[in-house]
Amino acid sequence: MALNISLLHCCILVLGCLLYSHSSQALEERSRDNAWHVVDIMSLLPSSVCSSPIEKDFNRLTITHRNGPCSPQPTNYKTTDVQILTHDQDRVDTIHHHVTSAKKDSIGESLSVSLPAQSGLPYGTGNYVVKIGMGTPRKDFTIVFDTGSDLSWIQCKPCKTCYNQTDPLFDPNLSSTFSSVPCSSMDCTQLDGSSCSSGQCQYEVTYGDNSQTDGLFARDTLTLPPANTLPNFMFGCGTSNAGIFGKIDGLIGLGRDRVSLISQASSKYGAMFSYCLPSSSSYTGYLSIGKNTMSNAAFTPMVQETDTPSFYYINLTGLKVGGQLLNIPATVFYAGTIIDSGTVITRLPHTAYVQFRDRFRQLMKRYPSAPSLSILDTCYDLTKYQTVKIPTVSFVFSDGTTLDVNVNGLLYASQLSQVCLAFAGNSRDSSIGIIGNTQQKTLLVIYDIANQKIGFGSGGCN
Incomplete structure (x- = not known):
């Protein structure tokens, strides 16, 4: 009888251990589930249809992916995945080179490699676009926004060498608020790369993928849709532009230098901006300037x-x-x-x-x-x-x-x-x-x- 009770006791202990083990395993599985995303496979691929309406908010610029169905660019322009990733590596290589060169230069070491004269930071053209207005009367342009660049620019008439873009070129002669920045101005002399022509300041930018934009450093009224204006906004009026820009009209720089959009807009909106990039190219996000x-x-x-x-x-x-x-x-x-x-x-x-x-x-x-x-x-x-x-x-x-x-x-x-x-x-x-x-x-x-x-x-x- 004692043997049977002992045997029964052992069986209960074993059963308890098995139940505890099963319970622990179940808890472990639930814990593991908290560390996983379960994803529908088709959601990994973007749709060919724009699923987000283009809304006009008072203080938000709509963001679209430059190659997606929501983009204002023609749908026949498409960059391959290999091209995107190759250009991305070009950008990263240039960022790394610039940082390394800056650190060496700050301690007085000689530089082993030099880049062409630049205004702003030479880090490519980004992937997401917004619409802005320039000039008086306002003309709208589709441009890339980029936190790794400072100087903003658009293609301008009269163009010596320009790539094809979606919108008509900006014509400074048709804007009553356009003015060039004189060579003697501190705004000109503080550019990383500048020159002088007939008393007017000229800018130069070369990007990591060897794309480039040169032209007149100027001022005009910038409009952030739908109707927020920044008078005397400093920008590059590009008359010699070449490279892998697709069909975009230019670039807006969101870096921390004094010529960036955020630095120029800080007195009006405060030194703050935010954005949300959409989950895929078939949706839209937004860029907000200010609090x-x-x-x-x-x-x-x-x-x-x-x-x-x-x-x-x-x-x-x-x-x-x-x-x-x-x-x-x-x-x-x-x-x-x-x-x-x-x-x-x-x-x-x-x-x-x-x-x-x-x-x-x-x-x-x-x-x-x-x-x-x-x-x-x-x-x-x-x-x-x-x-x-x-x-x-x-x-x-x-x-x-x-x-x-x-x-x-x-x-x-x-x-x-x-x-x-x-x-x-x-x-x-x-x-x-x-x-x-x-x-x-x-x-x-x-x-x-x-x-x-x-x-x-x-x-x-x-």
């Missing part, structure tokens, strides 16, 4: 770098994948990190990227791999799936702020047979990191320059 009242945004300090003061630096110190913080020493990120609207793919220090990529691959091992796509080395063939589970990814900053990347910002889908992790690694840890626009999708990104902080809010395009 943003969104309450759920989390802020992290904006870091000032004297060598490259126009960039927006933030102190990235860690990464989470699938809800777990990776064992990456914060010192790996010592070169610094910028946030940039014109870089497509986020770049991480080499050491950080390798750990990040390997952890992502481990969690995605159930899916068949696919060939690399240009700079993207972690790709999957998802053609046989209706839904996929993608691990969550978060950026961790030095003050403890955590930015959860939206699921739309994790993958770059060329086609369902080649869906890639939308991150890349720098060749070394000493190159600065860049948080690109893919990882910023659907977030409200707030640049509070007056208070030296950058904020992130979820659901920013709602």
Whole structure:
């Protein structure tokens, strides 16, 4: 009898252990589920139809992807994925070169490579466009906006060499408020690259992909739709322009230099702007100049770098994948990190990227791999799936702020047979990191320059 009771007791203990084990496993599975996105496979590809109405808000400029169905550009203009990623690497290489050159120059070292004379920062043309007005009477133009550039410019008559654009060229002779900036002006002498012709200031900009714009440095009335005006706005009236600009009419610079839109508009709207990039090219977002009242945004300090003061630096110190913080020493990120609207793919220090990529691959091992796509080395063939589970990814900053990347910002889908992790690694840890626009999708990104902080809010395009 005692033996039977003992046996029964053992059975109860075993059953209890099994139940506890099953319960623990269930809890673990639920915990794991909290670290995954479950995604409909078709949502990874953009629609060929614009799904967002173009709304005119008093203080918002509508953002569209320059190659998407919502873009004002002709639909027959299309950049391939390889071209996009190649141009993106050109931009990143130029950013890295500029930062390295600036740091060497600040300590008196000789430079091994020199770039052409530039006004503003030579970092490409970005990917998202807005409409602005220029001149009196106002004429509307479709231009790229770029946080990595300062000088704004549009193509102008009389054009010596101009590429084809969607809208008619700006004719300064038809604007009653147009004026050239004289060579003797401090505004001219403070440009990074300028020259003088007949007493008028000339600007020069060369971008990382060897695109360039040169012309007259001028002033005119800028209109931010629908009717907000900035008189005497300084900009480049480009009469010699060439490169990979597509059909856009020019560029608006949102950097921190005194010639940028934000610096020139700060006395009227305050030193702040914000934007939300849409989840895909078939939707629209917005750019807002001035104060943003969104309450759920989390802020992290904006870091000032004297060598490259126009960039927006933030102190990235860690990464989470699938809800777990990776064992990456914060010192790996010592070169610094910028946030940039014109870089497509986020770049991480080499050491950080390798750990990040390997952890992502481990969690995605159930899916068949696919060939690399240009700079993207972690790709999957998802053609046989209706839904996929993608691990969550978060950026961790030095003050403890955590930015959860939206699921739309994790993958770059060329086609369902080649869906890639939308991150890349720098060749070394000493190159600065860049948080690109893919990882910023659907977030409200707030640049509070007056208070030296950058904020992130979820659901920013709602």
